[in-house]
Amino acid sequence: MKPLPRQWLYLLMLAAVLLVAAGRALGAGEGSEVTQARIALVIGNAAYRGDPLDNPVNDARLVAGVLKKAGFDVTLAQDLNRAALLEALRGFGNRLNENTVALLYYAGHGLQLRDRNYFIPVDAEIRSEDEIPIAGIDVGFVLGRMAHARSPVNLVILDACRNNPFLGKTVSAQGLAQMDAPVGTLLAYATAPGKLAADSGSGANGVYAAHLARHLLTPGLSVEQVFKRVREGVVRETQQQQVPWESSSLQGEFAFVPGVAAPALAQGGDEAGEIAFWNSISSASRADEYRAYLRQYPQGRFASLAQARLAAFTAAPAAVAAASAATTVGAGVAAAPATGPSTAASPALPAQAELPPSQTVAAAPVAVPAPPPSAGTLPAGVAHAQALPRVGDRWRYRVQDQFRLGDLFVSARVEALTAEGVAESWSTTSDAKLRTAVAALAPGFHELPGWTLTPPEFSPYLLAAGGWQPGEALGTTSRRVEQLSVPLQARVEGEEDIQVAAGRFRALKVVLSGRVAPRGGKAVSMEQTVWYAPAVKRMVKSTISTSVGGTLREATSFELVEYELH
Structure with missing residues (x-):
């Protein structure tokens, strides 16, 4: 057999090297993980x-x-x-x-x-x-x-x-x-x-x-x-x-x-840590403190008691009734009466929660909200029950403001459906404090207690309140801007497809606009546009712009980035 020409030998050697390299690359791609x-x-x-x-x-x-x-x-x-x-x-x-x-x-x-x-x-x-x-x-x-x-x-x-x-x-x-x-x-x-x-x-x-x-x-x-x-x-x-x-x-x-x-620590150490943790929250007046215990000890000796107290809070958060008196639209719409908290004594500890004589557990009475409405009770004004959310549904929005640095994220979670509306818990990446409020179904601004960094939402669950038609007027509401109450006309402009970070949705478009010109003062004008998607059961986007004396003072947008429905 004649030997191969030298150039063929070079080509074969090069091909072999490339095949080995390719194999290594494929192996790395299949078996390696992206490191952070x-x-x-x-x-x-x-x-x-x-x-x-x-x-x-x-x-x-x-x-x-x-x-x-x-x-x-x-x-x-x-x-x-x-x-x-x-x-x-x-x-x-x-x-x-x-x-x-x-x-x-x-x-x-x-x-x-x-x-x-x-x-x-x-x-x-x-x-x-x-x-x-x-x-x-x-x-x-x-x-x-x-x-x-x-x-x-x-x-x-x-x-x-x-x-x-x-x-x-x-x-x-x-x-x-x-x-x-x-x-x-x-x-x-x-x-x-x-x-x-x-x-x-x-x-x-x-x-x-x-x-x-x-x-x-x-x-x-x-x-x-x-x-x-x-x-x-x-x-x-x-x-x-x-x-x-x-x-x-x-x-x-x-x-x-x-x-x-490695194996867990000795049982005695675990017991001491859990008991001390429970003692620190046993008289808590906030639902998230019981959640913190359950996250750390989901099968703990006080888990049943913590779940019972948490259920009482999440059924009708104590703070939401006061928030239900938020701004409403039009004349003749009265705010729902507040429901004050009732006090219930702590139930007896279950048998498995008996403690050694050397350990003591605080068991002071805890203030819990009133019982939730009966199963057949729905928020007032429900016209389309299928548009109502369920307990546990959550949404996360990115808030961008021309006059603030960086992005702000806010998250809402449904805690209960009450006679006054949808009871929500709220958190933000600004201070991470857990807030509770009730969002009424009737058209109107949804205020968060103790929160002013972002403009209030406008009726986040509007779809559940009626089958709104293009051109339909939703009435008159108002929003306070720089000590002035700006009257706003709300109307349905129609439906359109809208793209947000969470996806593309068919949405109902609602526009609010208004202007006020006080004597001797600067005119204030505002426009807010809100898009509601039936697939999401809540608003998916909102833009707000406010001008004072012709100068833009507020330019804010809310955009849905993720959601979870149950």
């Missing part, structure tokens, strides 16, 4: 003027070292003044994107004011409560940056509330306020809301940081299990004087260190 960058900002503030703390810098260094071992790209910062703290948080937020796991650990002073929480820089001089937003930095700033980046896993660890130097002097509320975690976020608190955390442990570190460092690198533990073990350890060491908390809305699984989980 782990980004962490760790802050320790201790050098406060006149009241330095002992451990935050040590704690920050300890946690930073552990996070580096867990594969995080860690930025460690300490003793930050306000400008440096803001710059550190801003830089952290700028590094986040859809392919990052974001973690913020903060050790130092933290304060609450009107249900919002604030990081306190070391140069803060607070002489009155109203100066807290000026001297501190709102935790909601970080949550907003995380939401804007759409990072799938966000972890915020607040090792704050240490020996508050402002308490009783310029600040009346101690500790941090309870917040609810935005979607994809876990909020961890070193101690229960409204309580103080110890600034010392058995060594150079605070008790919370020491236990966090001890368990964070345990192979195979989910992030929820890590914090559960931290709580159990802190509760034991402090003899139940400090009870760490978490609020989580993580949608996937996350472990600091992959692997096979």
Whole structure:
């Protein structure tokens, strides 16, 4: 056989190399996973003027070292003044994107004011409560940056509330306020809301940081299990004087260190942690506190009791009746009377909840709302029952405003159908506080109690109230703008297809417009357009523009990004 020409040998060798490379590429594509960058900002503030703390810098260094071992790209910062703290948080937020796991650990002073929480820089001089937003930095700033980046896993660890130097002097509320975690976020608190955390442990570190460092690198533990073990350890060491908390809305699984989980802690430690956690909420007047317990102990000894109390809250939230007196349309439409809360004694603990003699559980009466309407009762004004939502239905909107920085996300969830309307719970990525309100079916503005950052919705469940026809007038309503009440004519313009982030829908289009020109003042004009999709059972988009004296003062849009119907 004649040998092959040299050029053929080269071609065959090249083909072999390409085939091997292609095989490796295909194998990598089939067996590999997309890795996410782990980004962490760790802050320790201790050098406060006149009241330095002992451990935050040590704690920050300890946690930073552990996070580096867990594969995080860690930025460690300490003793930050306000400008440096803001710059550190801003830089952290700028590094986040859809392919990052974001973690913020903060050790130092933290304060609450009107249900919002604030990081306190070391140069803060607070002489009155109203100066807290000026001297501190709102935790909601970080949550907003995380939401804007759409990072799938966000972890915020607040090792704050240490020996508050402002308490009783310029600040009346101690500790941090309870917040609810935005979607994809876990909020961890070193101690229960409204309580103080110890600034010392058995060594150079605070008790919370020491236990966090001890368990964070345990192979195979989910992030929820890590914090559960931290709580159990802190509760034991402090003899139940400090009870760490978490609020989580993580949608996937996350472990600091992959692997096979080791056996659980001894039963005694688990019992102590659970009992201490229950004691901290047993007299709670908020449904989300019982939800927090059930997330941590879904099969816990107090699960039945927690579910019973939660059912009483979610059937008719205590705050929704007062909210049902919101603005209504046209003359002769009266606000529904408020239904006050009733008080029910705590039911007896189930047999499996009996405790050892050394353990005590607070069982004080808890205020619960009145019973829900009977099964056959529907909200007043229902014309199309098939357009009504169901309990558990939820929607998430992106809010964009020309006069605000970044995006804001708001989420609504149906808690009950009451005689007054649809009872909802609301959360936002601005402050993450859980709010409750009733959305009446009659045309009118839907106000959220204590919320002014976004314009109110207009009748989010309008489709359930009637079979509206193109050109039909919905009456007159009004909205207050700069101390003026602007009358608005509402009308149905027709149907059209609309594309939003959640998909493409056939929607009913409603337009509100109006103008008022006071004597000696500037004219105010406003227009709001709302699209309602039967497939979604709620509004899918809304745009609002307001001008004062011909100058645009408000330009806001709501757009549905995701929803879930049951």
